[in-house]
Amino acid sequence: xxxxxxxxxxxxxxxxxxxxxxxxxxxxxxxLLAYELASVALxxxxxxxxxxxxxxxxxxxxxxxxxxxxxxxxxxxxxxxLDLDLTSYDASYLYLARSLGADLVTFDAKLSKAASRLADT
Numbered sequence: 318x319x320x321x322x323x324x325x326x327x328x329x330x331x332x333x334x335x336x337x338x339x340x341x342x343x344x345x346x347x348x349l350l351a352y353e354l355a356s357v358a359l360x361x362x363x364x365x366x367x368x369x370x371x372x373x374x375x376x377x378x379x380x381x382x383x384x385x386x387x388x389x390x391x392x393x394x395x396x397x398x399l400d401l402d403l404t405s406y407d408a409s410y411l412y413l414a415r416s417l418g419a420d421l422v423t424f425d426a427k428l429s430k431a432a433s434r435l436a437d438t
Contacts, residue, residue: 344422345414345419346385347389347410348387348388349409354376387417389413390412391405393412394409397411397415401431401434403427407431411428414432
């Protein structure tokens with residue numbers, strides 16, 4: 318099932334925003350998260366075309382989460398990636414957490430270890 322990349326007037330209203338945190342404890346994410354989610358949905362959709370409607374719905378739900386989207390200083394993230402042997406993507410998440418003085422929430426073991434090493438210094 319192919320969908321147009323252009324907005325369609327027949328499409329349902331914009332996805333609802335889900336509140337997943339209190340205003341005092343907002344969740345932040347680098348803007349690259351949206352691209353990463355779209356890339357994963359696309360890859361899975363190409364491998365499993367029959368799942369495309371569910372993947373599109375899941376992507377729309379994820380993008381509707383109540384996140385504070387943030388730009389990241391890529392030069393600084395690059396330096397962090399070099400210092401900690403991370404990908405530029407992972408370094409972007411770690412940089413954002415550090416710049417906010419916030420905890421990094423991740424299931425990525427390598428990124429979690431790098432964050433711990435950085436906190437110990």
